[in-house]
Amino acid sequence: MFISLVLIGVGWTVERIWQETQSQVPPWVLLVADNLAGQLRTQSLPQAKLSSALEATLLPASSILWSEAELAALKAGQVVPLFTTDQVFFYAMQQGELWQLGPADLTESTVPSYWFSLLFLGLLAVAVWLWLWPVARDIQMLRQQLSNPNGVAAVPVRSFIAPIALSFEQMRQQIQRLLGLQREMTQAVSHELRTPLARLSFALELSALPTDEKQLMLNDVKELEQLVDEMLDYARLESTQPQLKLQQVDLSELLQNLVEKLSPLPGAAIELQAGPCCVYVCDGHYLERAVQNLLVNAKRFARDKVRLKLDSTQNAVEITVEDDGPGIALEQRAEILKPFVRLDPSRQKGFGGFGLGLAIVCRVLEWHQASIEVGESSLGGASFRIKLPLA
Structure with missing residues (x-):
């Protein structure tokens, strides 16, 4: 209903403006009419020498049906203009004779027609903006409230949403x-x-x-x-998401300490490939927990070797855990990240675990706006690559 009323109102307003613009007498026509009237007071047609150089033609007095106002103006010695599509004629009356002066060509309207189209679209855009701005404001308010765990989703009672x-x-x-x-x-x-x-x-x-x-x-x-x-x-x-203690953490040192911590555990040895220093802003406790879960799984399934790599690219810091175990089939790589999912159908106790380790990893990475990719390792087993964004 609002849009319909706006279209009707804006369309009617622009049409009225256009009609008023088109119906106005050009100012130069009135000036020429006044000038001719002044000259004809001292000169008689057809011998008059008019400065406008308009052709004078004698017409029968009853050839044009005048209105009372126009007829009174003619009798008072004034010059009355009449318009055609692209020309204007000037009429004067002397001694009961009707004279036609002209025609004179009309110049084009000073206001091009496309300006009225732009005016219509501009007024429509303003009206729609005035309608949508409160909705967008309330949606932004609602989004901010929902992003706050303790916020209350509330907007003005009269709001559209x-x-x-x-x-x-x-x-x-x-x-x-x-x-x-x-x-x-x-x-x-x-x-x-x-x-x-x-x-x-x-x-x-x-x-x-x-x-x-x-x-x-x-x-x-x-x-x-x-x-x-x-x-x-x-x-x-x-x-729920805990309050992360974000601080600058040397990932190289964190991974080195983690390797030393897990070395006494049974399973394959861990080979660390990391530079001397790589500082990243994160919650060191939870990030260490995520990498630890990956390393424990790798040690459990690897045959002889587990490789832990730390790389830094232009957009992210990557932590990769690889092993030389049996690997993970392509169709199972997405399922393995879900809670309570274990790939060994026999559920042998020798494998250990309850299918929650990788789900915890995904949760921690979600808090850090990071991602994890499951692929095939260069050692022949599985590969888990964590991408920590630098932005």
Whole structure:
């Protein structure tokens, strides 16, 4: 309705302006008419020598139907102009005789027609902007509010997007309730599971079962405890984004310390290829956690060698973890990054893990606006490449 009314109003306004412009008598016509009237007061047609050099023609007095105002002007000695499409004629009356002077060519309008089209489009653009600007302002306000975890999605009541903002606010509150329930559930589950697992472990230590059988049962209990810890860790990282402690971190030093930390663990040796210094602004704790998960997986599946590389390009800092293990099939590279996904169909205990390590890596990289690519290693196994943007 607004756009329709604007189109009607702007179109009518521009048309009226155009009509007024076209109906106006050019100023020079009035000047010529006044000049002719002054000359004819002292001269008689057809012998008059007019400075305008217009041809004089005698017409029958009744050849033109004059209005009362025009007829009164003629009788008063004035010169009356009449227009055709591109010419103007001047009429004067002397001693009851009607004289036609001219014609004189009309010059083109001083206002080209395309200016009226530009005026129409300009007024329409202003009207649409006045309509859309509050909507764009409210959308920007809503975007800023939604980007703030503690913000409230609220816009003026008369806003065009007020119903949308209300729906967003209801959805945000529902998501917060669900996240709160998730945190409460994970805490409750952890508390309820840790206690019976501790009792079970203690009872197994005191039981008189054979040593081999007891050790297998203790390993199962330990695996359950690790599963609970990793689920709680993933739920904590997934529920919300923490306040990152961004600071300048020497990635070369961070990776060197990480290699020394993981060297005592069983598995293939880690070869580090990094320059002397590479400073990057990030949260060193979480970034170290992400690279550590990749290295632990690589040591677990590699045969003899794991390679950790640090490269710096024009737009990003790249951290690559490669191994000489069995690798990852092309159709499985996207699935492996999802939580609780393990590629070994047998789920053998020798492989370890619960399918949450890479999901935690993706979460940490998302906080740093980074990305990870899964590919084929030059060593023959899998390759995981982290790209940390420099912007």
